[in-house]
Amino acid sequence: MSGMVTSAHPPRRDGTERTDGxxxxxxxxxxxxxxxWAEAGRHLLAGLELAVDEVNDTGGIGGSPLRLVVRDTAADPRxxxxxVDELAGLGVAALVGEYHSVVARTAAARADALGLPFLCSSAVIDALTEQPTRWVARLAPAQSHGWTAYADFLLGAGHDRIAVAAQPSVYWACGTRILRDHLAARGAxxxxxDTSAQPATAVCDALADQRATALLLLVGHxxxxxxxxxxxxxxxxxxGVLIGAPAGQPEFAEWAAELGTDGAGIPFLRYLPERFGPHGARVGTALRERLGRPPSFVAFxxxxxxxxxxxxxxxxxIDRARIAASWPHVAVDGTRGKIxxxxxxxxxxxxxxWPPVQVVDRDPADPARFRILHTG
Known part of the structure; x- marks a missing residue:
């Protein structure tokens, strides 16, 4: 996937180029x-690219084509x-994207320091920036919003003793804290x-000793x-122990390919409506054609x-400061509702x-089919 600007007319380096074609x-x-998570990245990029094509098919930005300059983060904050520094120097009007929360935090901090608008697509960690900023906006729901909905699902299903298998990470630690606080306030x-130095069989031993009825996977895929x-x-x-994956690992085809029926019946969070309107349905069809498989919520x-x-x-x-000043005035019909x-x-x-929130799983009788278990 090329990350190079393909035009023979590069943008001015101050980011304030006029729309002159x-x-x-x-x-x-x-x-x-x-x-x-490369599969998530491919879905994210497919959604970005499809929308860019649609913008250009309807006249672009004041008659000028919209172009993506893609950079692979490989989940590496550095x-x-x-x-971000390179793209700012190339004169991009704004930044979009990113899936991994720890990476998005670094990107948001750098964009804030440079005065570069950043519309974050998919990262959910609450503290995307340490201090309030006017430069950054986010589409994905905050982790505290989605993960408390997941905790409500667990409580509603009768689970009051829940184990988490967690790896060291700011993202996983924040998720654990959100779950613990919400569950403890309701008597669970x-x-x-700890999974850092234990084989999977040791996790099973610890789970059996704790007599938990649910195990949540706060670990890498x-x-x-x-x-x-x-x-x-x-x-x-x-x-009878429920396995859960609130971060959404079972959403993607790689999960089903690796685990088959073992990967079914594992509830996870996704951010889609129960039913799409005409706009969302049309985009979903186009994304499926582009990806060659059903699109995930990340593509939307x-x-x-x-x-x-x-x-x-x-x-x-296209002035950067004016873009950042526009965030509170946005009112756009997206694929999943008014944004x-x-x-x-x-x-x-x-x-x-908030975006719509669902808890879903893959149907054990047909792992290609998703079941909606809870909405929040």
């Missing part, structure tokens, strides 16, 4: 190689910071199982997530990102509050 460039941060218990699922499924002591996030930014560019111009940004308590960026 030369391209309006936006930088896209996407994980396309390991250790990044690589993302370097990409959360037990942490494919490993150790795949090994833990296989071990739990084969351990007779753990028959990518499409909505460019739709929002294109509206801001058309209405407010508006507000200031949300505890969150330092302009936030869409």
């Amino acid at each position: 030369s391209p309006v460039s936006i930088g896209a941060l996407v994980p396309l190689t390991r250790p990044g 690589r993302a910071a370097a990409a 218990t959360l037990v942490e199982l 494919p490993e150790p997530a795949v090994s833990i699922v296989r071990s739990v499924r084969r351990d007779q002591r753990l028959d 996030e990518g499409h909505d990102t460019v739709t929002v930014l294109a509206g801001a560019l058309r209405d407010h111009g 508006r940004f507000t200031r949300t308590p505890g969150i330092g960026v302009w936030q869409w509050a």
Whole structure:
């Protein structure tokens, strides 16, 4: 996937080029190689690219084509910071994208320091920035919003003693804290199982000792997530234990290909409506054709990102400060509902509050089919 501007007329380096027929460039941060979640990155990029094509098919930005300048972050914060610096120097009007929360935090901090608008597509960690900023907006729901909905699902299903298998990470630590606080306030218990130096069989032993009825995977994919699922499924002591993956690992085809029926019946979060309207259905069909498989919620996030930014560019111009000033005035029909940004308590960026939230799983009788278990 090329990250180079393809026009013979590069944008001015101050980011304030006029729409005189030369391209309006936006930088896209996407994980396309390991250790990044490359499949999620491909879905995100497919959504971004489809929306760019649609913008250009309807006249572009004031007659100028919209162009993506893609950079692979590979889930590396340092690589993302370097990409933000490079893209700012190339004169992009704004940044879009990113899936991994830890990477998006670094990108947001650097964009804020440089005065470069950043519309974050998919990262959910609440503290996307340490301090409030006018430069950053986000489409994905905050982790505290989605993960409390997941905790409500667990409680509604009768689970009051829940274990988490977690790896060291700011993202996983934040998720654990959100779950613990929400569950404890409702009389349930959360037990942490350390996976950093233990084989999957040891996780099973600890789970059996704790007598938990649910195990949540707050770990990387494919490993150790795949090994833990296989071990739990084969351990007779753990028959009836629910495996959950709030971060959404089972959404993607790689999960089903690796685990088959073992990967079914594992509830996860996704950010889609129960039913699409005509616009969302049309985009879903186009994304399926582009990807060669059903699109994930991440692909829709990518499409909505460019739709929002294109509206801001058309209405407010391509000056960076004017783009950032436009966030509170956004009112765009996205694939998943009307998108508006507000200031949300505890969150330092302009936030869409809220995208639709579902808890779903793959049907054990047909792992290609998703079942909606809870909405929040």
